[in-house]
Amino acid sequence: KVDGFDEVVIIKYGFISDTTISNLAFFDGSEWHTPNTPLLKGTKRAELLDSGFLKEKTIKLKDLKKYKKVAMLNAIIGFYEVGG
Numbered sequence: 001k002v003d004g005f006d007e008v009v010i011i012k013y014g015f016i017s018d019t020t021i022s023n024l025a026f027f028d029g030s031e032w033h034t035p036n037t038p039l040l041k042g043t044k045r046a047e048l049l050d051s052g053f054l055k056e057k058t059i060k061l062k063d064l065k066k067y068k069k070v071a072m073l074n075a076i077i078g079f080y081e082v083g084g
Helices: 043-051 061-066
Strands: 009-012 015-019 023-027 032-035 054-057 069-074 078-081
Touching: 015 023, 015 032, 015 061, 023 043, 032 043, 043 054, 043 069, 043 078
Parallel strands: 032 054
Antiparallel strands: 009 015, 023 032, 023 069, 069 078
């Protein structure tokens, strides 16, 4: 935990990437999107993309205000809706 925060979101060249331990997903009210610029294409991310649950999308820092929910995902935690 750093200054009251549990996790760090990595932004590379203005594009949302991952956290230090997971891939990310963002819900716009109808679909879950995952950044198409991950540092690591995780196995849970790949599984959810293959199933059609997630859709890849370019997501910039300024785009975050469009999203209603955020989730962290990896092989250990599965799909975890933050604050949900």
